[in-house]
């Protein structure tokens with residue numbers, strides 16, 4: 001299992017929830033901020049693992065995110081049912097046209113249903129909803145309203161999920177996205193970001209995942225130290 005985050009503090013928060021010792025079943029890597037950075041770095045990690053004969057079983061895009069007003073608040077955990085590239089399209093006098101309307105593919109990446117079920121079982125208090133992938137962090141109430149109106153099933157926005165999903169799809173590997181909320185989506189107010197709350201929620205989420213699904217997340221016993 002590969003868990004990718006944008007930045008190192010997110011990776012540290014994930015690792016803090018994973019058990020220490022033994023052979024790592026979960027590898028955590030930072031892949032950069034934004035969809036392009038994340039897609040390229042994730043694709044490279046997946047290809048290298050495959051070439052080494054040790055392909056990953058799944059990839060999770062994890063990290064902090066903004067909560068859409070009335071849908072997710074600071075400290076919440078959101079499991080993405082879909083990761084949606086919310087600004088992949090064209091603007092027009094008649095409004096925004098998603099890439100589907102231009103005939104160039106899709107802006108929607110579905111999370112793997114079995115992986116989502118596993119996450120939801122382990123995290124019963126988590127919200128399930130779409131997570132938007134944006135290239136520009138929303139900074140006005142108008143933009144937040146536009147996104148909320150256009151995406152009634154969205155709970156949160158972040159910047160990497162869709163890119164990671166594209167890399168996973170190219171490798172034929174199940175994908176999921178998990179976000180913990182650090183800030184409201186709306187008028188830019190960096191002072192309102194609560195990074196500690198979001199990092200703590202990330203650690204709690206991966207602690208719960210490890211406890212609920214030991215085979216998928218806990219380390220295996222090294223072959224030279226058989227359990228007695």
Ligand SMILES: O=C(O)c1cccc(C(=O)CC[C@H]2O[C@@H](n3cnc4c(=O)[nH]cnc43)[C@H](O)[C@@H]2O)c1
Nearest residue numbers: 006007009033034064065066137138157158159160
């Ligand atoms: O300033 C810091 O100490 C710091 C520590 C860790 C992470 C950050 C980030 O700024 C991470 C950017 C990362 O977070 C996601 N994110 C969080 N909130 C939003 C949002 O409202 N809209 C879009 N993305 C958001 C995003 O995925 C970035 O990669 C700072």
